[in-house]
Amino acid sequence: MGDVKNLISAVVLSMLVLFAYQTFYLGPLEEEAAQQALLEAEALGEETLALGDTTIPDPDTGELAAPEVQAAAPETITTEPVERIVINATRLSGSISPVGARLDDLVLNDYFDRLGEGAENIELLKNEARSNAYFAEFNWRANTGVTLPTSKTVWTTRGGSLTTNGEVELYWENGQGITFRQFFSVDENFMFTIRQVVENNSDQRINIAPIGEVRRIDTPETQGFFILYEGPLGVFNGTLEDDDDYDDLADDGSVDFAVSPNGWLGYSDKYWLTALVPDQTRPFTARFQHQKILGRDAYTIRYLVDQGEVVAIGGSSEYVSHFFAGAKEVSLIDAYEETYNIPLFDRAIDWGWFYFLTKPIFYTLDYFYVMFGNFGVSILILTVIIKLFLFPLANKSFRAMSRVKKLQPKVAAIKERFPDDKLRQQQETMALYKREKANPASGCLPMFIQIPVFFALYKTLFVTIEMRHEPFFGWVHDLAAPDPMTFITLFGLVPWDPPGFLLVGIWPILMGVTMWFQMKLNPQSPDPIQAKIFTYMPIVFTFILAPFPVGLVIYWTWNNILTILQQYVIMKKEGVPIGNA
Numbered sequence: 001m002g003d004v005k006n007l008i009s010a011v012v013l014s015m016l017v018l019f020a021y022q023t024f025y026l027g028p029l030e031e032e033a034a035q036q037a038l039l040e041a042e043a044l045g046e047e048t049l050a051l052g053d054t055t056i057p058d059p060d061t062g063e064l065a066a067p068e069v070q071a072a073a074p075e076t077i078t079t080e081p082v083e084r085i086v087i088n089a090t091r092l093s094g095s096i097s098p099v100g101a102r103l104d105d106l107v108l109n110d111y112f113d114r115l116g117e118g119a120e121n122i123e124l125l126k127n128e129a130r131s132n133a134y135f136a137e138f139n140w141r142a143n144t145g146v147t148l149p150t151s152k153t154v155w156t157t158r159g160g161s162l163t164t165n166g167e168v169e170l171y172w173e174n175g176q177g178i179t180f181r182q183f184f185s186v187d188e189n190f191m192f193t194i195r196q197v198v199e200n201n202s203d204q205r206i207n208i209a210p211i212g213e214v215r216r217i218d219t220p221e222t223q224g225f226f227i228l229y230e231g232p233l234g235v236f237n238g239t240l241e242d243d244d245d246y247d248d249l250a251d252d253g254s255v256d257f258a259v260s261p262n263g264w265l266g267y268s269d270k271y272w273l274t275a276l277v278p279d280q281t282r283p284f285t286a287r288f289q290h291q292k293i294l295g296r297d298a299y300t301i302r303y304l305v306d307q308g309e310v311v312a313i314g315g316s317s318e319y320v321s322h323f324f325a326g327a328k329e330v331s332l333i334d335a336y337e338e339t340y341n342i343p344l345f346d347r348a349i350d351w352g353w354f355y356f357l358t359k360p361i362f363y364t365l366d367y368f369y370v371m372f373g374n375f376g377v378s379i380l381i382l383t384v385i386i387k388l389f390l391f392p393l394a395n396k397s398f399r400a401m402s403r404v405k406k407l408q409p410k411v412a413a414i415k416e417r418f419p420d421d422k423l424r425q426q427q428e429t430m431a432l433y434k435r436e437k438a439n440p441a442s443g444c445l446p447m448f449i450q451i452p453v454f455f456a457l458y459k460t461l462f463v464t465i466e467m468r469h470e471p472f473f474g475w476v477h478d479l480a481a482p483d484p485m486t487f488i489t490l491f492g493l494v495p496w497d498p499p500g501f502l503l504v505g506i507w508p509i510l511m512g513v514t515m516w517f518q519m520k521l522n523p524q525s526p527d528p529i530q531a532k533i534f535t536y537m538p539i540v541f542t543f544i545l546a547p548f549p550v551g552l553v554i555y556w557t558w559n560n561i562l563t564i565l566q567q568y569v570i571m572k573k574e575g576v577p578i579g580n581a
Helices: 002-044 246-252 330-339 355-372 375-389 391-406 408-417 422-436 444-463 506-521 528-545 550-574
Strands: 085-088 092-097 102-112 121-125 134-142 156-158 167-173 178-186 191-200 206-217 231-236 239-241 254-260 263-268 272-277 284-293 296-305 309-311 316-327
Touching (some): 121 134, 134 191, 134 272, 134 316, 191 206, 206 263, 246 296, 263 284, 309 316, 330 355, 355 375, 375 444, 375 550, 391 550, 408 422, 444 550, 506 550, 528 550
Antiparallel strands (some): 092 102, 102 121, 156 167, 178 191, 206 309, 231 239, 254 284, 263 272, 272 316
16 A cells, blocks of 8 residues: 555656646746747848859869858848739749749648638748748859859849749840740649750850759757658658758758759658759759858758750750649649659658558548548548457457456465465466466557557658648547647636646547556456556556647547457456456
């Protein structure tokens, strides 16, 4: 009895320590960080950035080096003197800046930052004068003597606004007889096509090669979960490169990749993606880079076509690339991978180690979603399918557990015979199990097998945008978020913001209750310490799963209910008493 009291005291004290840590330490730190972020955001609004000159002279070898990012001098800060090109596509809106021909204003029409009134559309790309600037730019590198456009070049526009499957043109003549043209078009979803054309009407041939880059100014806020990668990534030479997140890049300065015959590079957020897709028939090199510009962190990803093209006098050159900017919808990403022959483009979604399980689980859920229109219902059906798949193994396991439970009176008799000899108790108990062909560990096997399935489902709920803001029934309006109906707020009646570890919703409580019932059906551990640990496991798991996506908790709860029913039927057939008594 004393051990139980000590255990309860330890749990209570641990919760008090967590409460105090959250309230008196993390709380003030978070408030201070929020105030500092606000001050920095206000200060950053006063700064702008620009690309340096991209002219890299090397006339003898024809080799073309990468441009470097430079800070703009304060006197170059001006208001754009020209009208922006409006983007009015099916799923995207925003504008293109003629200054630098930069795509730096993009809004997702179908996605919002939250549910309910006051929700605003997701703003993906932002111009450089704003906090958390995020933009794409396309340019060239050339041999010496060729004046190239820069980020401050004012391009002339043609074509009006950019609509779905339409095209707009930006062009600029460098004063040497060379005209640069960029044609932008966008499909009905999130893929831009960029045609870069150079017309050489000068008195000399030129060697020129395209560049594409995406830059983020200020370190973006990330989810901070170890199971989710957010940051620069790409596929080069058939290998996914996603080892250098923002912190790593800030430490390393830059990472260069060997010449690749095809591939892509981009920035991956939890739900959103920007990705440069060079011409898949022309080799390129790539660089991930971090710099400090005017006191701000600048992250740049850039591809450079490996070999420049020689453009004769009176000739022209054209290079076609693509730029994805939007939501990581699974079917859409897969379709783009096939349409444009982009290697491993589906890995932009962080499917994780259990890729072979995670993606099939998603497509199973999506199949039933199309049928029933509710991902929660899909989760319930998927749970039944998994239970049916594991049915033979589970039946064998439950029968073995039933035999173990049937032997509990004999195990108790052994304890009475050798009350002071723990070693002899264990020896006699194991001999009994061996004679009766009962395996006390058999009940763990189905649980171990389900761990990869559980984790794969967790990844699916966590990383796929299809689950975001998808309702179930009742109070569950977002399967990818924790259960909002928490007991600590009297299920919404008390308007206060308690520490996160106390936010336990109805579904986690139901999961804990079903777990308790399931454990009551299992044979009690002969070790009293293990028995006490198992007794408190439902409470521990209730708090552990409370912050998880509620869709995952629904899966676990429903799985427990099905397991209880299956185990109950088997125990009845085996003539085993129900409960631990």
